[in-house]
Amino acid sequence: MRQWRGLAALGLLAQVAAAPVVTTPAPGPVRVIGSGLGCIAGAVRLPDAAPGLQTVRLGKSTFWGHPEVLANILLLGQRAKAAGLPDLYMGDLSGPRGGPIPGGHASHQRGLDADVYLDVVAPHPVLPLAQRENIEPPSLVRRDGRGIEPTRWRPEHVVLLKLATQLPLVDRVLVNAAIKKQLCDTVTGDRSWLHLVRPWYGHASHMHISFRCPAGQPECKNLPPPPADEDCGANLQWWFTRLDAKPGPTKPESKPPPPPKPPAACAAIMAAP
Numbered sequence: 001m002r003q004w005r006g007l008a009a010l011g012l013l014a015q016v017a018a019a020p021v022v023t024t025p026a027p028g029p030v031r032v033i034g035s036g037l038g039c040i041a042g043a044v045r046l047p048d049a050a051p052g053l054q055t056v057r058l059g060k061s062t063f064w065g066h067p068e069v070l071a072n073i074l075l076l077g078q079r080a081k082a083a084g085l086p087d088l089y090m091g092d093l094s095g096p097r098g099g100p101i102p103g104g105h106a107s108h109q110r111g112l113d114a115d116v117y118l119d120v121v122a123p124h125p126v127l128p129l130a131q132r133e134n135i136e137p138p139s140l141v142r143r144d145g146r147g148i149e150p151t152r153w154r155p156e157h158v159v160l161l162k163l164a165t166q167l168p169l170v171d172r173v174l175v176n177a178a179i180k181k182q183l184c185d186t187v188t189g190d191r192s193w194l195h196l197v198r199p200w201y202g203h204a205s206h207m208h209i210s211f212r213c214p215a216g217q218p219e220c221k222n223l224p225p226p227p228a229d230e231d232c233g234a235n236l237q238w239w240f241t242r243l244d245a246k247p248g249p250t251k252p253e254s255k256p257p258p259p260p261k262p263p264a265a266c267a268a269i270m271a272a273p
């Protein structure tokens with residue numbers, strides 16, 4: 001998720017800027033801590049190339065996660081490749097120990113999230129790392145936010161989104177509301193996976209995959225489950241009616257609330273040698 005404005009209001013940007021740069025995972029057994037804010041010990045890093053996927057924008061991104069999450073992502077690459085899709089471009093996962101990461105993410109703190117670019121049209125030969133730095137797939141959403149960009153939308157996007165919802169540990173997949181609407185309007189046959197695709201801000205050129213707490217992680221809390229129905233009705237419509245709303249009067253400047261505190265156990269994980 002990218003929520004610059006919300007984070008700025010919470011004062012989190014300053015917190016991110018002040019955080020020491022940690023480049024190694026915390027040692028010890030794997031521990032996932034927190035519900036949204038949080039951290040991870042024993043994280044592992046996604047390889048820069050694996051069957052069906054490549055990391056991109058390495059100078060701006062971070063690729064650490066829970067081992068089971070990485071296994072799910074590697075499985076997604078294999079399944080995408082078997083389905084004839086080009087290599088998936090992988091964006092941010094989490095930092096080596098979780099916690100806040102640059103880039104305006106409000107999540108990605110526990111090794112349980114992954115961004116995958118929705119760029120499945122042209123082949124993606126494996127590039128040297130330096131040449132992956134400036135890859136910036138285009139938006140799939142019209143400038144007015146009310147629908148997908150028809151010149152860019154392909155059946156392969158549906159294939160990829162469905163594959164993401166079928167991963168063993170997936171919790172939900174976040175995309176722009178216009179992409180969810182396109183699925184609601186056009187998917188035929190099996191629609192049992194649509195409820196796991198959730199409308200969100202941004203996410204016009206990438207999807208965000210959230211994974212559930214892996215087994216044996218008592219300090220990890222899951223989000224409430226997504227609705228069981230397709231969710232193609234009033235809730236989805238809200239995302240478009242909000243585009244019609246006129247901006248209200250701006251509030252007088254007030255002191256932002258203090259940033260939410262990460263779980264106490266994360267301080268030791270961040271400080272571990």
Ligand SMILES: [Zn+2]
Binds near residue numbers: 002105108114115
């Ligand atoms: Zn994300």
